[in-house]
Amino acid sequence: MYKYDEIDQQIVDERVAQYRDQVRRYLAGELSEDEFRPLRLQNGLYIQRHAPMLRIAVPYGMLSSKQLRKLGDIAKKYDKGYGHFSTRQNLQLNWPKLEDTPDILAELATVQMHAIQTSGNCIRNITTDQFVGIAPDEVIDPRAIAEIMRQWSTFHPEFALLPRKFKIAVSGTAEDRAIVQAHDIGMEFYRDNNQQIAVRVWVGGGLGRTPILGTVIREHLEWQHALTYCEAIIRVYNLHGRRDNAYKARIKILVKALGIDEFRKQVEAEWLHLKDSPNTIAETELARVAQHFEPMPYETLPAHDSNFDAMVASNPAFSAWVKRNVHPHKTAGYRAVTLSLKPHGKAPGDITSEQMHVVADLAAQYSFGELRASHEQNLILADVKLSDLFAVWEKARAAGLATPNIGLLTDIICCPGGDFCSLANAKSIPIAEAIQLQFDNLDYLHDIGDLELNISGCMNACGHHHVGHIGILGVDKDGSEWYQVTIGGKQGNDASIGSVIGPAFSAEEMPGVVQKLIDVYIEARTEEERFIDTVRRIGVAPFKQHVYADKNQAKEGAAA
């Protein structure tokens, strides 16, 4: 993974000094609340319900063992001994003290980490596929460009205070796993007819209050122009995006208001001036950064391992884990492993300091000292030998990190919700926990099969509920918490936004509602059909009918 040189180190060190002084001035009353807010936000610090929340950047989800150990130590020293991986591959601390945050950042800087631009109206952490570099369907490893974009976007002076937050995702695979269509800019890397690296640029996607999938603004962009083309897009947005209403300030609203053709025209006109300007990426710079992402020094291994096959055959628990949590790898004899941060009945994405150390050790021993965070809020060991899988499983299981539920109903994506977040309308973690307990039978869970259930505690949609096969949105009705259910959302190349099935439910009703949705699916599915396929085939109506049957009966009864 990328290693800092003196220039990178100096920037994070100077940031710590700058931020320390900003906190000092705020505490001394020299900065007002309003003046300090954007400053602390651009450094990932929210003021939350119980305490501040600090969001630490994990650029495109890549972490080293050393960094994860440091995160574990920081969580222990400055927080309550745990952290929370977010849907944007970052790590959040829920209980730091404002006064301690400069020290936390100073500690992070010693392991080449920071919290720069993890919040606020600026270009945020750039995200990508958690299987980047090792996925069999990968065409281009976009990490070098992602790192170059990270550097370019860090304190970009022209885009320091945009109308609203700005999220960029990059991907270089046949099957999109980075939800490029749900980002302000999505950069889809591919090889063009001349075998050159090119980018298909998506713009104007986003979830939040107004979920919109992005549109292609440019089919073919040569990689050298990745930065200048983004500058053209963001300049048009910076100048013309709405600033009078935070709910209408994302780029998607501007793109919809102008129409993609007019927006494209303005961007292309701007780009004529920017094309080939000094921010054009030099071949030598791509080569310099790319060497940090060279393939690992893999051993030459056979495609099969007889011991591994024997363990799968003889140990059903191991076999279930392999089926769900182990993923294919480009290189023969290697696999990627997802360590589940979704044990049933616990907050999705949470991880204790001790677990962070276990994962760091596993990565050091079995996966070249690196790991990744996924937007599904799990951790990934990307390069594990087949012959090591059993040992990894045993150790992960002992640490509560081997729930065999990846891609299943209980692998819930969930925002921190009303328990922590001051934006939330409703709690989300207790809903996730209740659903996980409702479906705690592993055989049943595996029988239900692939299903993505996403929960957001408010319409800001941090839990990506719009693209969940089942999406749950916390809403506030007259001061009490209710939950609106959507089905048919999906991430990936054929992404879609889910449809609301009807009136919202109370928290207690939610496990039962999900159960009924599953019942309809089990009844209606054909062989090989996943939940999402059934929804797409039969539509929302049968689900709606079954879920609301009792309620309707009760109403009719009352009327009679």
Place this chain on the structure above:
Amino acid sequence: MSNLIALQNDSANIVQDEWTLINLPAAQVEVRKQAGKIVLFKLTGEQSVTEEQIKNTVIPEKGKIIVPLRVFIARNQELAQKLAEGEVGVWLATHELLEDLTTNIADINSLPIIAIFVERFADGRIFSLGTLLRKRYHFKNELRAFGDVLRDQLFFLKRSGFNSFLIRHDRSALDAIAGLKDFSTPYQGAIDDPRPAFKRYNRGT
């Protein structure tokens, strides 16, 4: 004491202001209601200055003045002499269009100063406006930020081509000067140095 910081050859000093800012007389601000909340509409390009205001703006005969863009356009005959003498600058607000300035002036460098008014420090349009004035329109003279100009935005303003900063009246310019030096080696090319770090330094291979 003056609250104006001038940047010259990378050295920042607090200097006396030789320019007088000409304001528009107050007018009824257009207020519209949306979704039950009263919001001020100042969207890009929207005419926010009335004919009445332009007509009633008092232009002093003597001294160096910075006039509002709308006044500069509407009353250019009146200002021609002073402009020729190098005593007229123009200011615009972040929602106004640069094209309105550039299409109404033969040579942008006949203006000794352009000032941009930022009503709220969080309004980052000012950075694009500075960048465009310097790069697209090749403006070479004093480019000033005024209004809600605070220490923690100075570094970005400098990189976006501004070389003078009128710090908000209730804040210390002396304190704010430090903000110009927050970072010594920025990554990306901008107006102050168009080369990104990878072109400025040998970062190895």
